[in-house]
Amino acid sequence: MKFAYYPGCVAQESGKELDMATRWVSRKLGIELVEFPKFSCCGSGFIDEANLTLNVALNARNLALAEAAGLDLLTVCSTCTGMLTLANVKLKDPKMRAKIDPVLQQIGTSYRGTTKVRHLLHVLTEEFPPAQLKALVTRPLTGLKVGAFYGCHLLRPAEEYPTEEPEDPRQFEDLITALGATPVYYRGRVMCCGFPILFVKEGTANHIAGRQIQDAKAHGADAMATPCPLCHISLDAYQNKAEHEVHQALDMPVFHLPQLVGLALGARPEELGLSRHLVSVDGALAKIGTVTVPA
């Protein structure tokens, strides 16, 4: 299994632990990640607000790069997945194609629309039957109650993801079950983390993040896990501020998706960058009989 690896910006910078964990899990499962040093940012839901056509063109270039190599994209961020998929959807419109094609021609490339954008979550759940994954688990996450937190752009708009329920998905929970942990169902799992307005209306953003963590906690979660590094920023790096906004100590460890998978497949915590989190994951690790190491 071979993909054009699209780590996105954050996994290459503040969320480097996500990249580390993705590489570890991919090695373990025989997923070959092909590097594309020419990939640019997906636009993150911001460039399109200023100029939608520009954003679609930038992602048409990204998609064309993978297409030329005959590979599908593997993403590890809900927002990257959403923005790249949005480009695939918009480029079905002949009016948009008429604007984008000449631009691509100018930079010596072209878009045919054959590259699929697949998030690691979808690859893990669609390419590895639960029984196969279960057989590979060497450290079952037994007893750990995990609240999945999807990230909006992995679920909506719905026509971008015809296989997933936009307000009531199950894929992540099924994966959590296969790893031996217990999924926690709560309303917040499909809600917004507040990240898009973190630098615009910080208090509101922190409040929104706080509400979702509160909700997970009220439903018994020992930890949360997310397939989106932007959600991770809101839920982990700004959790202290979220606590302040919702007037409650939360102390909720938040894993990146491949960190949770890596732990179950036997990775050592330091191989997954777990000490880079702002909220300690030690409590959750103790539950599954392992310990973190100092950075």
Place this chain on the structure above:
Amino acid sequence: MVETVHATFQVYRFTPGVDSSPRYVSYEFDLPPHTPVLSALLKIRQEIDPTLAMRYSCRSSICGSCAMVINSKSRLACQTQIGPELARHGRIVIDPMRNQPVARDLIVDQKPFWHDYERIDPHLIADPAHPMPEGQPNPMTPEQVDRFYETPRCIACGACYSACPAKEADPEFPGPMALAKLYRFVVDPRDGATRERLLKIQPGGLWTCLRCHLCTAACPKDVRPSERIRDLKELAIAAQGVTEAGSRHAVAFKENIYERGLLNEGKLARQTLGLAGTAAQLPQAMRILRKKPELLKSPPKIEGLAEVRKIYEMLEDEERSG
């Protein structure tokens, strides 16, 4: 014989001022799986409890009266069949819409919703330079109508308003329906108040949208409010430039990517927040930097940056020095 399924409903009941707190009442029936939730509620009212309060009229997704929360999703009760809900959840939990106070049982007081709608001046405002022709049609071309053909489908049911987490967190935010309607007037070629409308809505109005697309998922008429809000943001920047923290962030992000092809996270925060904002963020920044020191460094430029810049130059009006 029509095939039936056993259906359990848990229905929210509450009369403010009379009941001390809300409660859920269970009702069970055998019903055909294609039964709309609204029909089941009417059966409860006719056969078990005539005091169950709810709004409805057309029973065919036209009037917009019967929006409520069904298994946690804001939906029209007359458009939601019980079969798929039972298959997925085993039962059907029915609550009143969110983001509006409960008047009784499944009926909410929609004053906040209509108030937010009025805030956008939901009618054509004539352009004094091009007055509307008296007593004659004022036709549009098919291309002009095409720009907003989705929005007039709105039946003002309020499902999007109920589903919106920005509305939940910030009462100042007008909500998806009002903004989708605003878009409709902003792009209507007969309207003469485009600039004023955008100027009026921006503070506290436009940039609180989270782009979570929950409104688009909830909308029974595929109006796609979240996409219309995105369109409004682009129009606002084009018409007025950068006037808000939100538009500053979008434009700064775009410029940030032009520089190296990938995001420079630390620099973006400084660009959006400005000097004073950055200073206020220092304690938080220090906390994060202790764990993630690479935020201080500029990431390297991507290979093929010239291609990315070429795309910008072709699709943007600005002069660039690169």
